[in-house]
Amino acid sequence: MVAEQLLPRGISDARVLEAMSRVPRHFFVDREQMDRAYDDRPLPIGFGQTISQPYMVARATELALPEAGDVALEIGVGSGYQTAVLALLCAQVFAVDVFPALVDKARQHLAEAGCQNVSLAAFDGSCGWPEHAPYDIIIVSAATPQVPVLLLDELRDGGRLVAPVGGFDQQILTRVRRRDDAFETLQDVPCRYVNLTGRYGVGRDKPQA
Secondary structure, three states: OHHHHHOOOOOOOHHHHHHHHHOOHHHHOOHHHHHHOOOOOOEEEEOOEEEOOHHHHHHHHHHHOOOOOOEEEEEOOOOOHHHHHHHHHOOEEEEEEOOHHHHHHHHHHHHHOOOOOEEEEEOOHHHOOHHHOOEEEEEEOOEEOOOOHHHHHOEEEEEEEEEEEEOOOOEEEEEEEEEOOEEEEEEEEEEOOOEOOOOOOOOOOOOOO
């Protein structure tokens, strides 16, 4: 997967590549999808959700610039795959999903993969998880029409938020980096994620600060 999919498509961060090679993606897919576990494509995991394709997980992680001491938050834990990659690269990972059944399954998958520095919860994460803020990294693993402002408030100075920003059919993987009270925005590659469910998800009114 790393040699045939990620390197040819420009993923170059050595730590990210190592993490992608170490996380067993087949631990995070449903049994009936096992023969497709290492395809570079999203796969259904129930509740209208998917496990993201390996390239998008790698690119989102690379854009987040993870460091060993970082505290990370993932919005939209799904099967736990992106969470597991972050767990190898950061000191602590918090992850939420609006579907309790997915959180239960993700917790099992992460335990099987040996991830011990993760904490999961089931609630509307589009507003973040302020209890554990500030975060060095926030990755939103679902499409949002714009970056939820409350998530920006939970970034540490120098922190990076990565999210697929756009509408129903296509988004742009976007990084926002906090510099004191200012924010630097970088638009990266086109993508298509499942839609964020919750107060600030796709199809909702414009978020208010």
